[in-house]
Amino acid sequence: MSTTQHQRDDWPLYEVFVRGKRGLNHVHVGSLHAADDRMALTHARDLYTRRNEGVSIWAVRSEHIAASTRDEKDPFFAPSADKVYRHPTFYDIPDDVPHI
Amino acid sequence: MSDDHVYLSLAEGHESGDERWAFGTGFEDPLYGVDTAVPDGVDTAELAASCLALGDDALVSTQRLAEWTTRAPELEEEVALANIGLDLLGQARLLYARCGQVDGTGRGEDAYAYFRDAEDFRPVRLAELPNGDFAFCVARLLVLSSWRLAHFHHLTASPDPVLAAIAAKGVKELTYHRQYAAEWVVRLGDGTEESHRRMRAALEQVGPYLDELFTAYDAQEEVAAVLRQVTQAAGLPFPAGQSLPGAGRDGDHTEHLALLLAELQSVARAHPEATW
Numbered sequence: 001m002s003t004t005q006h007q008r009d010d011w012p013l014y015e016v017f018v019r020g021k022r023g024l025n026h027v028h029v030g031s032l033h034a035a036d037d038r039m040a041l042t043h044a045r046d047l048y049t050r051r052n053e054g055v056s057i058w059a060v061r062s063e064h065i066a067a068s069t070r071d072e073k074d075p076f077f078a079p080s081a082d083k084v085y086r087h088p089t090f091y092d093i094p095d096d097v098p099h100i
Numbered sequence: 101m102s103d104d105h106v107y108l109s110l111a112e113g114h115e116s117g118d119e120r121w122a123f124g125t126g127f128e129d130p131l132y133g134v135d136t137a138v139p140d141g142v143d144t145a146e147l148a149a150s151c152l153a154l155g156d157d158a159l160v161s162t163q164r165l166a167e168w169t170t171r172a173p174e175l176e177e178e179v180a181l182a183n184i185g186l187d188l189l190g191q192a193r194l195l196y197a198r199c200g201q202v203d204g205t206g207r208g209e210d211a212y213a214y215f216r217d218a219e220d221f222r223p224v225r226l227a228e229l230p231n232g233d234f235a236f237c238v239a240r241l242l243v244l245s246s247w248r249l250a251h252f253h254h255l256t257a258s259p260d261p262v263l264a265a266i267a268a269k270g271v272k273e274l275t276y277h278r279q280y281a282a283e284w285v286v287r288l289g290d291g292t293e294e295s296h297r298r299m300r301a302a303l304e305q306v307g308p309y310l311d312e313l314f315t316a317y318d319a320q321e322e323v324a325a326v327l328r329q330v331t332q333a334a335g336l337p338f339p340a341g342q343s344l345p346g347a348g349r350d351g352d353h354t355e356h357l358a359l360l361l362a363e364l365q366s367v368a369r370a371h372p373e374a375t376w
Contacts, residue, residue: 033174034176035287038283039287042279042280042283043180046183
């Protein structure tokens with residue numbers, strides 16, 4: 001058991017992104033372990049698209065994702081909270097312009 | 101986009117009704133719009149026998165694959181094997197249903213799966229063998245899916261439109277089964293000393309059953325090409341071995357079939373009118 005567990009831990013973690021039939025972008029659906037990129041794709045296919053959710057899969061090693069940390073929350077995101085002028089709400093939109 | 105919940109955004113655009121509860125939507129009926137009348141000139145007895153035999157291969161394989169549930173080496177492989185089994189179960193159901201339409205008995209799919217005895221089944225014997233280890237599982241899957249894929253390719257041109265439609269659906273599924281198995285045979289054959297030894301032993305176990313497959317449907321060329329390519333990439337010898345006399349298609353079975361069916365059929369036979 002301990003040997004199996006050890007080998008399992010050696011399999012790197014992958015993050016899986018699936019593009020749904022009608023979606024415009026890939027969406028993160030979860031993660032999995034796999035020995036290599038190819039196995040990550042087949043595992044993702046078997047785990048995350050078996051209910052017809054997707055038409056395209058991305059799998060990427062979790063360690064290759066650069067992520068912001070909790071500590072950076074304030075310097076990163078708080079400053080934009082009071083910049084209301086960055087929202088394009090000060091324009092008058094003519095009635096005959098669709099899709100806005 | 102509703103990015104709050106991943107499956108909501110995946111299911112977006114299917115607002116109507118309860119579809120959204122089954123996250124995947126847009127399912128297709130493989131027989132939609134297919135005329136179920138048997139065309140003139142088709143031998144119905146032969147068609148029924150063909151559907152029955154291919155249905156039996158699929159049902160027996162499904163049961164063996166389902167036995168891996170809770171026992172597979174990795175959770176992901178367990179799901180993968182169950183998915184493959186469910187693909188084959190879907191094929192079995194369609195084939196049994198077609199058999200019932202054309203053999204004159206009007207029986208439903210359950211009658212074929214649950215209420216026939218072992219001597220009336222016609223699966224190839226390779227499908228019946230007990231699971232063994234994971235290496236044997238993928239060796240058997242590689243051979244059976246390659247052979248069935250070649251057979252289904254041929255059947256997409258069947259004069260019976262229903263069988264042709266079932267085959268067209270199956271071709272896509274079997275292509276994935278073959279690919280899944282081939283990747284594992286290469287990975288294990290080209291892996292550690294232990295995995296190589298067990299993969300080699302598994303192919304030796306499969307070898308004697310090859311001729312039986314080619315007697316049932318001659319796809320020797322296609323299957324041999326696949327096996328050559330995969331075994332070369334894996335550094336393994338081509339599976340060979342003295343072929344065994346007899347054939348599952350003629351009703352010669354291993355002793356394992358009756359036990360497999362006893363388990364498969366026990367609930368349906370204990371509660372014959374039950375629905376679920």
